[in-house]
Amino acid sequence: MTSVSADWRARVYAVVRSIPRGRVASYGLVAMLAGRSGAARAVGNVMLQCDDASVPCHRVVHADGSLARSFARQRERLRREGVRFVGGRVDLRERLWAPRLPAAATRGARVVFRGSGGRSRWTMRKDSPAL
């Protein structure tokens, strides 16, 4: 058993709750949005213990579109949202969630993901270097 701190769990939940219906995000992307780039495995630790029904944990999939073995029914839940599978994997070309980033982020600005649900969005950080 791997434990998870309340803070980390809250960060991850906030991101997962903002994944739109019918779309999916990889563990790595969730980690990034939660402010811990590279912590994909740690996101998995949270999902493993995800009991909160308000968190659409079925929308979190592997980076290649495949699903975790131990999460039965994930496939079914995604199908119900219209997600199509190709070769046993989610068709990421069509379903991968692509959060809109501020244009400046592309040029290196520091941004932070705020909010949850439909109101979630990236915002510039006040300490972001001038561009």
Place this chain on the structure above:
DNA sequence: ATCTTGACCGAAT
């Protein structure tokens, strides 16, 4: 500080 675990990732084979 060091080690272990885990719904991970990505490149190499």
Place this chain on the structure above:
DNA sequence: TATTCGGCCAAGA
């Protein structure tokens, strides 16, 4: 396409 391997991170012991 599938498997292997090294590397990644958060928490606890």
